[in-house]
Structure formats: structure tokens, C-alpha cells
Amino acid sequence: EPEVTQTPSHQVTQMGQEVILRCVPISNHLYFYWYRQILGQKVEFLVSFYNNEISEKSEIFDDQFSVERPDGSNFTLKIRSTKLEDSAMYFCASNRQGRRTGELFFGEGSRLTVL
Amino acid sequence: KQEVTQIPAALSVPEGENLVLNCSFTDSAIYNLQWFRQDPGKGLTSLLLIQSSQREQTSGRLNASLDKSSGRSTLYIAASQPGDSATYLCVLGGSEKLVFGKGTKLTVNP
Secondary structure (H helix, E strand, O other), rough: OOOOOEEOEEEOOOOOOOEEEEEOOOOOEEEEEEEEOOOOOOEEEEEEOOOOEEEEEOOOOOOEEEEEEOOOOEEEEOOOOOOOOHHHHEEEEEOOOOOOOOOOOOOOOEEEOOO | OOOOOOOOEEEEOOOOOOOOEEEEEEEEEOEEEEEEEOOOOOOOEEEEEEEEEOOOEEEEEEEEEEEOOOOEEEEOOOOOOHOOEEEEEEEEEEEEOOOOOEEEEEEEEO
């Protein structure tokens, strides 16, 4: 069964460093998302991406963050100059039809620990 | 602004019991509602997706209902098993971004 895959599963970084989290969405999906979940809290929306551009972003997704689809399969989240409060589980998700009708599929997540 | 509430926050039941998890929302103008399970430290696994025009969906021992007029959805789990232990999340798709509930943590005791 097709699935969303994410790498790395866990990354530890020093405050101020740049981090790139990678995702391979399901191949025939058209809409891609990043979410994060701080330990013990709700899943929070970061950004959605469609047709090679950001379609929506939350207030969390400030200039520190960027997304890219460098080729036909990968979807990356870059966090510049990481802060302690960026420590969280970051989930990539994709669906075929967008949030209006489509079933959303999540990856297993990348745990980011900022020291 | 859409608000999603899941009650109870945690639930512990003996194996074999039938149970109901609740999700309520404030804005009935939704496109769909999706139930997920999340195991500790893991991603979210889709269980059931209900479109706004539907009233329920079933998959195996799971049945999800949707009542837009009252702003409620329920997830019914029949004959619960220890492997059902997880956090269950209700997620609403509407005109704005997807809105997540905080989840119900279910523990099924052998």
C-alpha cells in the first residue's frame, strides 16, 4: 500500500543550526502539507503546497521556515536558525483531492530536538 | 473560527467492551471529517473519512457517524481489543485549514 515516507525519523541539532526535513508523498497525490506536534499538544498546521507553490500557511510558518519540491518526488521543510521551541514532531501529509474532499495520509513523522 | 472538542480526553475500558468516542465542532460548514489513530511517537493513521453529504462510514469494527446540524461526530468501536489502545483524533476539513481535535487517549485493558 502506498505511504508517505519521512526522513530522518529523529534529528538532534544545536540551536541556531539549519535543519531540512524530507518527505516523499504518495506518488499520485497533488496536495502536500507539513504539520507539527509539540509534545503533549495538538497537531498544528504549518503549510500546504499545491502546483509548486504554497497555497496556505499558518502564523507559525514565518520567515524561518520554507518548503520546496525540488524534484518530482521529494517535498522538504527547511527550518533556518532553529530555536528551542522548534522541538517537535513534524509530520508530512498528502492527499489527492485537497482538503475539500480528500482523505489525508500522514507520514510517520520526524522528531526534531533542538538543544 | 472552527473549534473541535473531543470528550473524554482519556478513556480506559476492559477488553471486549463496545465504546463511543465523541467529537464536537462549532461550525457545521464542513467539507469532511476524518478520524485518525495515533500511536505514541508515531504518525497518524487514517481510519475513516466521512464526506459532508454522508452520515456514516464503517470499516470493520469501526463505525463513524456525522451529524452536521448538531455539530457532532462519534466513533464507535465494537468489541475493543488491547491493540486498539491509541489516541484517536477527529479532524475537520472546512473552508479554512484542517482543524484537529486534541484527541481521546484510549486504553483497552486485557
